[in-house]
Amino acid sequence: MACPYVLHAxxxxxxxxxxxxxTACVSAGMAGLELDTAGALALAREMGVSGWAxxxxxxxxxxxxxxxxxARRTPTPDPGGAPHGG
Structure with a gap:
């Protein structure tokens, strides 16, 4: 099985x-991972990434x-048939 990072690098x-x-602008919040979009946008532009990209x-x-x-919140059945949270 290939490493997901290698597949999606x-x-x-x-x-x-x-x-x-x-990834520098992602934080864990109460609802899961949160992206500081404004921060990521500013940092990416400082690193030379064009606006459209x-x-x-x-x-x-x-x-x-x-x-x-x-996907993490969708209940999945265990082998015994009882659903459980992700």
């Missing part, structure tokens, strides 16, 4: 810079965070 300098900026990649990151949070 940034393939461009802008992608790597945005990944670094956005920031908008596109931050949107994808936020969608991934939301999908991951939803």
């Amino acid at each position: 940034p393939t461009s300098a802008q992608g790597a810079a945005l990944w670094a900026a956005s 920031v908008a596109e990649l931050l949107t994808a990151l936020r969608m991934g965070l939301a999908a991951g949070t939803a």
Whole structure:
């Protein structure tokens, strides 16, 4: 099984810079992981990422965070058939 980071690693300098900026601006909150979008945007621009790339990649990151949070909250049945929270 391949490492998820290797499968989804940034393939461009802008992608790597945005990944670094956005992960620096993620914090754990009561509802799960939260992204300081304004902070990530400012940091990414300081690192030389163009505006269109920031908008596109931050949107994808936020969608991934939301999908991951939803997947963790969806009850899954255990082998005995009883549902339990994620």
